[in-house]
Amino acid sequence: MIQSxxxxxxxxxxxxxxxxxxxxxxxxxxxxxxxxAGMLQAMKSAPMKTDRDKQSAREVIEKAEKIVKDNxxxxxxxxxxxxxxxKLVTTQ
Numbered sequence: 001m002i003q004s005x006x007x008x009x010x011x012x013x014x015x016x017x018x019x020x021x022x023x024x025x026x027x028x029x030x031x032x033x034x035x036x037a038g039m040l041q042a043m044k045s046a047p048m049k050t051d052r053d054k055q056s057a058r059e060v061i062e063k064a065e066k067i068v069k070d071n072x073x074x075x076x077x078x079x080x081x082x083x084x085x086x087k088l089v090t091t092q
Contacts, residue, residue: 026079027079029077029078029079032077032078032079032081032082033078035078035082036068036078036081036082036085039064039082039085040061040064040065040068040085043057043060043061043064043089044061056092060088060089060092063088064085064088064089067081067084067085067088068081068085071084
């Protein structure tokens with residue numbers, strides 16, 4: 001993924017995290033689910049200029065959606081899904 005797109009996604013995730021972190025306690029399952037949904041939506045709506053960028057973004061989004069789908073099927077915490085998506089985005 002190009003650097004600008006990665007930066008946009010990281011900034012959005014940080015904003016979401018800060019709103020939860022400001023509560024001085026671990027996020028609830030519900031909050032993590034909201035952050036997961038928000039992150040996926042932000043990833044889908046991030047502007048892409050070139051076809052290559054669009055393809056790279058699609059690949060990352062598909063991986064993130066698979067993580068969420070698989071984790072939900074196994075009963076894994078939404079907070080773990082959030083962490084996995086964060087790791088995915090930052091290692092691209």
